[in-house]
Amino acid sequence: MSDTNFGRALCAMVTPFTEAGDIDLDAARELADRLVTEGCEGLVLSGTTGESPTTTDAEKAELVRAVREATDGRAAVLTGVGTADTRHTLDLARQAQQAGADGLLAAPPYYSRPPQDAVEAHFRALADATDLPVMLYDIPARTGTRIEPDTLLRLAEHPRIVAVKDCAYDLLGTQKVMAATDLAYYTGCDEYVLALYALGGAGHVSTVANVVPGAFRAIVDAYDAGDTTAAARHQQRTIPLTELMMGSELPGTVTVKALLAALGLPGGGTVRAPLRPACRDAVDGLLAAYEALVSAA
Template identity: 45%
Template sequence: MSDNPFGRVITAMVTPMHDDGSIDFDGLQRLAVHLADHGHDGLLVNGTTGESATTTDDEDYDAVGAVVEAVGDRVAVMAGCGTNDTEHSIRAATEMVKRGADTLLVVTPYYNKPTQHGIVEHFRMIAEAADRPVMAYDIPGRTGTALATDTIRRLAEIPGLRAVKDAKGDLFEASRLMAETDLLWFSGDDVLNLAFLALGATGIVSVVGHVAGDDYRAMIDAVDAGDLPRAREIHTRLIPAIDAIMHTSQGAIQVKAALKMQGLLGSDQLRMPLLQGPPEHQDKLRKGLAASGLA
């Protein structure tokens, strides 16, 4: 994996906030250091879990700069710059590179539902303008448009587009494309991390990694060593935590609550329309973390 600029254990970081909703940049840097200390060789700033839908461009740029300052010499810092506006995405990508981003995450354009040809050109224009390795993010459940298999084959021909974050969940098509292209493949769904790794994926872009970075590092090491029973044991132990974080309400909500419970965040504040979960969600979270040995 020496030609992998992204890392293998990557967490899509939450954006810590004060109780008034302003960004806690000191908390963001402390969290970045904690993750770098616990199994991570890559961090994603300004992804969906970072509440990118409700943060401003300037906040996004400052967040990238803060994480680069804190851990840029230790991990690869990836910046989420994709929107459904190509020119906006190019401006964001260019500025995030200036702030020190090593790589970029570009999501499939959402809501306006471009053609597959338009999607390819969107990625091409951003990759050419940014001059940094790009990871394409395929998550049709949020964007409304899946990257077709032939589209991903075309993306693989774009210089600079190096990887796919797969949250589509089609394991057969993923394995086909891993075999046919030289794209680096990343699980974008914690539920399927082990399945993707067993099929040959390079790594993971995780939400649960906020609390399970060391475990995911051990899982990847076990798969690399051919020790599937060990990897399966880690996966099985993490099921309650994954369920509590990913299947209860929404990842950012539950992860902020978990980090507050663990004393890693001072506040679990989110921006509307995201709200903190009710007591029963937090109770399930406490039980899930405890059952997975992460309390």
């Protein structure tokens, strides 16, 4: 476990929008308060689930300020600053620090597919740009570029590069880095929450936790209490909902917002183009899986 102070149970929070498509800061405050009240120890804003490619720099900063206000020190607030342009990423990092973020989340520059020496230089420049700790986001399926284990080993030497959100689906490589560094590893894959935690991971950054934060908090709580059987049971009962929300053709952002709206919870509803809302059949399936999970608690 690391002393990054990000917590164990983190949520990759959606960015609420009004029906007109504007950012809804009141809904963001309500959602953030609910997530923390129900078990989240940290909130990660403006990531994949937060529709960061479609929000402006100003909206990203407004979101940090609104969530900090709503959580009032009860949870760590991290924000995504990854872009395809190093200069833009550094600007977003400085803006995030001014807005009051506790940490930065950054994936490799996408589309240009830089080689590993360029990826390393990009992240070192980011870590030098502010005083904030950095969580690297290894998600090659989205960016087209892996943060290779050997690159992570070198980046771990930087004092402000402290954590990894791991969506690489390379458990061997992950363990290699965990064994050789003090990086705090967080799974970004909801089906691996217990597996990575049991291997010495720091926790999770969950998308499905937007809907059921307590269900994912229960996994790490049970494990920390020494009840591995209960931890496994808690993990297993989340799988049907996780499969529908994260394993279907619909992006997690779409399924989260559809289910939140169907349940009358803050943060649901509108997604920004090019994403489109879920159809009725998908919503019905999500509701059935949610109700089964809640009834099994």
